Amino acid sequence: MLRKLTGATVWLALVFLAVATGADDAKNEQPAAKASDGEAVLLRWKVPDGKALGLKTAMFPVDPASTTLLRFDFKKLAEGHGLPPIPDDAIAAAFRMPQSYSMTTLLKPLPGGNLSAKIIVGDVQMPGGGGSEVEQTTAELMKQMEGTVQLRGEITDSGQVASFWLEQKQKNLLAVFLELPTAPVKVGQSWSLSVNFLEMGSGFICDKSGRANSVKLVSLSKTAGGDTVATMEYCLAESIEGKFRLPTGGADQPCTMAMSFVGRGEFLVGKGTWQRFVGRMHIKATGVMTSDAQQHFAMEPMAEVPAKLLEME
Numbered sequence: 001m002l003r004k005l006t007g008a009t010v011w012l013a014l015v016f017l018a019v020a021t022g023a024d025d026a027k028n029e030q031p032a033a034k035a036s037d038g039e040a041v042l043l044r045w046k047v048p049d050g051k052a053l054g055l056k057t058a059m060f061p062v063d064p065a066s067t068t069l070l071r072f073d074f075k076k077l078a079e080g081h082g083l084p085p086i087p088d089d090a091i092a093a094a095f096r097m098p099q100s101y102s103m104t105t106l107l108k109p110l111p112g113g114n115l116s117a118k119i120i121v122g123d124v125q126m127p128g129g130g131g132s133e134v135e136q137t138t139a140e141l142m143k144q145m146e147g148t149v150q151l152r153g154e155i156t157d158s159g160q161v162a163s164f165w166l167e168q169k170q171k172n173l174l175a176v177f178l179e180l181p182t183a184p185v186k187v188g189q190s191w192s193l194s195v196n197f198l199e200m201g202s203g204f205i206c207d208k209s210g211r212a213n214s215v216k217l218v219s220l221s222k223t224a225g226g227d228t229v230a231t232m233e234y235c236l237a238e239s240i241e242g243k244f245r246l247p248t249g250g251a252d253q254p255c256t257m258a259m260s261f262v263g264r265g266e267f268l269v270g271k272g273t274w275q276r277f278v279g280r281m282h283i284k285a286t287g288v289m290t291s292d293a294q295q296h297f298a299m300e301p302m303a304e305v306p307a308k309l310l311e312m313e
Contacts, residue, residue, distance in 0.1 A: 038186065038187075039186065039187075039220060040184035040185060040186045041184060041185060041186075041217075041220065041228060041230055041269050042183075042184045042269075043158070043180040043181060043185070043230055043267055043269060044157045044158060044180065044272055045107060045115060045155075045157050045158070045159060045178070045180070045272050045273065046157075046271065046272025046273070047107050047108065047109050047115060047272070048109070049109050050109075051108075051109075052106055052107065052108045052305050052310055053106070053107040053108075053273055053301065053305075054104055054105070054106055054107075054301065054302035054304075054305035054309070055104065055105040055106075055107075055177070055273075055274065055299055055300070055301055055302065056102070056104055056299070056300060056301075056302050057102055057103040057104065057105065057122075057297070057299055058100065058101065058102045058297070058298065059098070059100065059101040059102075059295050059296070059297050060099070060100050060101075060295070060296055061097055061099070061293070061294065061295055061296070062280065062294035062295065062296055063294065064099070071095070071289070071290045071291065095138050096126065096127050096138070096139065097127075097293055097295070098124050098125055098126055098142060099125045099126065099127055100123070100124075100125045101121075101122075101123075101124055101125070102121075102122035102123045102124075103119055103120060103121050103122055103150075104119070104120045104122060104302070104305075104309055105117065105118070105119050105120075105177065105178075106118045106119075106120065106305065106309060106310070107155075107178075110154065113156070113157060114154050114155065114156055114157070114162055115154065115155050115156075115157065116152075116153075116154055117151070117152075117153045117154065117155050117174055117178065118149055118151065118152055118153075118312070119149070119150050119151035119173065120147070120148070120149050120150070120309055120312060121145045121146055121147065121148055121149075121150050122146065122147070123146060124142050124143055124145060124146050126139040126142055126143060127139075149312055149313070151166075151170050151173060151174075153166050153170065153171075153174055155174060155178055155179075158179070158180045158181070158182050159174070159175070159178035159179040159180045160179060160182065160194070161174050161175060161179075161194065168196055168199060171194065171195075172195045172196070172197060175193050175194045175195045176193065176195060176234075176236075176261060177277070177299065179193050179194060180267070181215075185217045185230075186217065187217050187218065187219060187220055188216070188217065188218075189216070189217055190214050190215060190216040190217075191214075191215055192213040192214060192215070193213060193215060193234075193236065195213070195236060196238075197236075197238045197259040198238045198239075198240055198257055198259060200240065200242075200257070201244075203244045203245055203246055203247070204240075204242055204243075204244055204255075205242050205243050205244075205245055205252075206240055206241070206242040207241050207242045207243070208240070208241040208242070209238075209239065209240045209241070210237070210238070210239045211237065211238050211239075212235055212236065212237040212238075213236055213237075214234075214235050214236075215232055215233070215234050215235075216232065216233050216235075217230060217231070217232055218231050218232065218233050219231045223268070223275075226270075227268050227269065227270040227271060228268075228269040228270060229266050229267070229268060229269070229275060230266070230267045230269055231264065231265070231266050231267075232264070232265045232266075232267065233263070233264055234261060234262060234263040234264070234265065234279060235261075235262055236260065236261040236262075237258070237259070237260040237261075238258065238259055238260075239256070239257070239258035239259075240256065240257050240258075241255075241256045242254075242255065242256075243255060244287075244288070253287055253288055254286075254287055255285070255286060255287025255288065255289070256284075256285065256286045256287065257283075257284070257285040257286075257287075257289075258282075258283070258284045258285070259281070259282070259283045259284075260281070260282045261279060261280070261281050261282075262279055262280055263277065263278060263279025263280070263297075264277075264278055264279065265277040265278075265299075273301045274299055274300065274301060275300070275301075276298065276299065276300045277298070277299035277300075278296075278297065278298040278299070279296075279297055280294060280295065280296055280297070281294065281295045281297070282294045282295075
């Protein structure tokens with residue numbers, strides 16, 4: 001049970017990942033003039049042969065005082081299974097959010113036109129002090145991820161995930177940060193992303209659900225260097241209400257879960273990379289698992305990818 005919970009926690013933390021510090025030349029690419037709103041632009045990732053594009057990522061909580069990512073109520077879980085009551089002092093286990101988190105996404109050209117995509121975890125700072133055995137174990141697992149490759153995949157030059165074998169949570173990460181529209185778009189046009197945040201399993205009975213999935217091109221502008229900046233706004237949200245019914249019997253367990261992502265991205269059309277990408281993730285849940293966690297993120301390209309990252313398999 002603990003192994004399953006800690007694995008889920010690690011990936012929920014990854015879903016909250018943010019992309020941060022950037023290249024000096026990207027910071028100098030400030031919009032200088034408005035482009036024609038009637039212009040259609042084709043957004044594509046551009047990585048020269050033999051080169052690599054690095055996107056540096058960092059994440060931090062909206063409220064630094066709020067450290068809990070997930071809390072599991074084992075008393076409710078026992079009741080749902082029809083098991084004997086357990087002591088009140090053992091009713092919950094909390095999984096804490098990192099205080100800060102960094103990662104690097106590397107894109108490299110592949111034969112045929114696609115790009116390899118690799119996500120490497122950087123510095124992970126967990127809250128200090130005490131905590132339950134489960135909290136300490138989870139914190140140790142998170143720290144062990146530092147300096148490791150946590151995702152290996154393949155995308156098209158429009159950011160569509162080409163690695164069909166990846167788990168949905170891995171596809172979500174690639175889609176949110178890399179997916180672009182497949183056809184040219186004009187200001188005011190919207191499209192959807194290939195994401196599915198909530199997966200509840202066969203025991204879940206859904207009473208109510210809702211979903212919003214929209215990315216919109218809101219403006220085109222020119223940098224001082226003449227490149228076109230395509231500014232996009234993201235609004236992604238999924239929510240469910242219902243109950244879990246176990247095949248072994250026991251009481252139904254009411255639950256709700258919602259996850260949302262709002263963000264704003266500035267894509268350099270000529271360079272084929274983000275100028276910057278910022279946003280906020282929010283996950284809220286009630287029932288056996290409770291959560292109310294919000295994370296900021298920001299993303300910019302790296303001026304140079306360190307050799308040690310390029311050498312990682």
